Amino acid sequence: MAVITYREALNQALREEMSRDERVFLIGEEVAEYDGAYKVSKGLLEEFGEWRVRDAPIAELGFAGLGVGAAMAGLRPIVEFMSWNFALLAIDQVVNSAAKMHQMSGGQYNVPIVFRGPGGAALMLAAQHSQAPEPWYAYVPGLKVCSPATPYDAKGLLKSAVRDDDPVVFIEGELLYNVKGEVPEEEYVVPIGSADVKRAGSDVTIVAYGKMVHESLAAAERLAAEDGLEAEVVDLRTVRPMDLSTVLESVRKTNRVVVAEEGWPVANVGAQLTDDIQREAFDDLDAPVARVSALDVPMPYARNLEKLVVPSADRIVAAARHVGYIAR
Amino acid sequence: MATKVVMAQLSPTMEEGKLVEWKLAEGDPVSQGDIVAEIETDKANMDVEAMGSGVLRKILVHEGATVPVGTLIGVIADPEEDIEPILAEAAAAEPAGAAPAEEPVVAAPAGEPAPGAATADLPPVAPAARDGRVKASPVARKMAAELGIELGTIPGSGPGGRIIKQDVEAAAAGAEVPAPGAPAAGAAVAGVAAGTPGAAGIVRLPALGEGRLRDERIEASQMRKAIARRLVESIGPVPHFFLTTEIDMERALDLRAELNAGLDGFKIGVTDILLKTAAEALVRHPEVNASWEGDAIHHHGRVDLGIAVALEGGLITPVLRDADRKGLRQIAEETTDLIERARARKLMPEEYQGATFSISNLGMFDIEEFTAIINPPEAAILAIGKTREKPVVEEGEVRVRRRMRVTMSCDHRVVDGATGARFLATFKGMLENPLALVL
CATH class of the missing domain: 2.40.50.100 (RNA polymerase II/Efflux pump adaptor protein, barrel-sandwich hybrid domain)
Structure with missing residues (x-):
């Protein structure tokens, strides 16, 4: 199987879906002439022409709205935000138009659109450009929210997102574009709303998505080596709708849970998941669910402070020991 | 000390x-x-x-x-x-x-x-004595209940003396397996550290993956609740009713004889055939493999059959787990072992608790027909009488056939008359055309 980067996997997904369905087009800042700020759209202008790969002005609200209109008119737009931090300017179109149109039009208009781009803190981009946006969108009925961790999942999920008849918010990991992984040559899709057990274990369940899957896997190796604790790492892959049954199946086996995510701790994905777990698996818990997230502050610019705020494998290890009642 | x-x-x-x-x-x-x-x-x-x-x-x-x-x-x-x-x-x-x-x-x-x-120097026991409240994690509570361990009697190693899973596992291991020199809390910590929770005699019955049955609770409608209330008012906590039928055992007994002829001395008993038949019939009628839970009917996701075994001065019902997933030979082997150990009074609690349906056979006592009392929370029990030769009229002729009378006691809150009758018809039909049982 070919080993390619997350960036290349996304590029393949875009190319394959644009070849498969001529209604699919890509619009965003610098997606065409410059091949995309993160080179995800590399070569697409050349292959599909400027009619289907469109550079947009620096006006997120405008081109997001254009995308929603195009979707209502029968096209299948992919709107790239150079960063989800910039997408805050366009959130009205995502939340108030794309997510609600199907219901408010009594089913007359569905909005088959993908909003995609990188999210999460990278390195020293400071408070305004280091945000994990998943909970903002997961809050909204009418949206689906994906956040893949691996090249395989990135490609398969993006293809599902393009084919979905409803709006999908597709949040890529800014620090994951160079992550490599196996991706099959043949056609495949990863269904939206299905989690994946990335590492099997019997003693503690670590639920994560996006970049935190990699931190969780690193934490799991340390827990196995240092504590003899076998962690099961469940990758949500889709944050909404959440695949609760895979999570619960794991919890019923391990009786202990750590939820890890990049964003802030209040009203985040882990808060929702913890509520679901305590209700659906109360009798299977051996300890209160532990949550690992960024600290509850705007991201500091200083590198040493940033390191303290960003959640890490170390913090996941500590949380797993806590729920496993292992004192160190 | x-x-x-x-x-x-x-x-x-x-x-x-x-x-x-x-x-x-x-x-x-x-x-x-x-x-x-x-x-x-x-x-x-x-x-x-x-x-x-x-x-x-x-x-x-x-x-x-x-x-x-x-x-x-x-x-x-x-x-x-x-x-x-x-x-x-x-x-x-x-x-x-x-x-x-x-x-x-x-x-x-x-x-x-x-x-x-x-x-x-007694081991620290959960701080229960003062206010009578025992701190325990939910899963520890559940496991202790399943294992019949009194929470207040075991030490808690979690924060504030909370009894956690490993404490229950240690207590269970201590009570069931002679493990000299294994101090409860210490052994438990080692168990987790070694990544082997669940070792040492813990009986947990995890879902077996995709089977033919789904474990589900069907919320009781108001009518269903009213039926339950009225019936209980009428005749005690479990409102029984009884369905009797007579089954032609010719083909089933022939099948058994043929199977045993090829088994080198190993014998499949009539009860084993009845267990296998009941398990198959329950898969087809999950509404009988069920329990009344006050506000819902629980359709069990597994078929665990209780087998009533007479003992000196009493009886016990060892449980054949997942009978629907086992073949006749495995059923016969496990049943033989369970019954032997039941008679020796050597069954562990988890081996005689938690059946979803039971069978009681008094044929060997020459009983032709009887009614059995349901073992709650099961919803039904099948009482098996002696198979005997009888004259039967078939196609205008009197023929001698081996016939067996069975009576099913049903919990009316869960199983209505027609439901029970349909189950019994399936049971009878399978015994009278028994080849499918060997599949």
């Missing part, structure tokens, strides 16, 4: 126990984990293990006596140690001992150390 030997609660329904036999005499040396006595619960005979080492200093309850759960029955201590405070405490508790205390005596009242060293 002194260690108390108490009448432990070994099954959820056990309120008192009979001391069958002391394995040691006063003055004999004891190591932790040694079997000191055998007691008889309401279900089976079980061993009592020493929780500490020393000498069996005092026997307080003599063979043949029956005492409430929690009663001090003996004391293990060093030869020179002063055990008077423990004896005095037990004597003081005696008048009240007639009614089983909420918290067994093993939980040494925290904050009131007895004079001397008598109780000082």
